[in-house]
Amino acid sequence: MAPSTSTKEPDFSHPIELLRANHERTRVKCTALRQLVSHLKEHGCDEKARQMAVKVARYFDTAAHDLHEDVELDLLPRMMAAASKGRGSPLTRLVADVTNEHRALERAWTELRAALQALAAGDRTSLDFLAVDRFVKLYQSHIAIANANVFPLAEMLLTREDLATIGANMAARRGVSGRPH
Numbered sequence: 001m002a003p004s005t006s007t008k009e010p011d012f013s014h015p016i017e018l019l020r021a022n023h024e025r026t027r028v029k030c031t032a033l034r035q036l037v038s039h040l041k042e043h044g045c046d047e048k049a050r051q052m053a054v055k056v057a058r059y060f061d062t063a064a065h066d067l068h069e070d071v072e073l074d075l076l077p078r079m080m081a082a083a084s085k086g087r088g089s090p091l092t093r094l095v096a097d098v099t100n101e102h103r104a105l106e107r108a109w110t111e112l113r114a115a116l117q118a119l120a121a122g123d124r125t126s127l128d129f130l131a132v133d134r135f136v137k138l139y140q141s142h143i144a145i146a147n148a149n150v151f152p153l154a155e156m157l158l159t160r161e162d163l164a165t166i167g168a169n170m171a172a173r174r175g176v177s178g179r180p181h
Helices: 015-043 047-061 063-082 085-120 129-157 160-173
Strands: none
Touching: 015 047, 015 063, 015 129, 015 160, 047 063, 047 085, 063 085, 063 129, 063 160, 085 129
16 A cells, blocks of 8 residues: 555644644745845845735744744643653753743844834835844754754653643644644
8 A cells, every 4th residue: 555645734632743844834934034035136125025024924923933832831841840850951951942042033033023024014125134044044943953852852751641731722822722623
């Protein structure tokens, strides 16, 4: 029998997979942000550029923000609670690192957000390549650490009940039902 080619999107009943999928969407939006810089150089601040700016800003204001809350409010605290004393110290460092990365991303986003809003409004015609590059590289590094360290460790430490609670909280944060479809 041939392997399934179904690309069913993960749901809140599989919160770690959903977090991974959200990180992949974040990568796509980071690529779109870099494409916006190129588009502006080639075509100026046309309607397409303004629409791209609105979409990227909307994503980082909502989905990316929710993702950070999912990790900080639910995933990391449950991982800490599940960790044994022998593994607590390295995990404590990882939790601190991820939290610090989120703060750095939020600061970089605040700077970039204002520029995107001005661009979307037609009050600006370019984006600072270095600011975009810094933001994208911060996200790339953050995603790599989460995918290589945080998510695999979470899968080892957390119980089904922990994961169910995390998924339900993620759904509630977005105002949707957390039940599998």
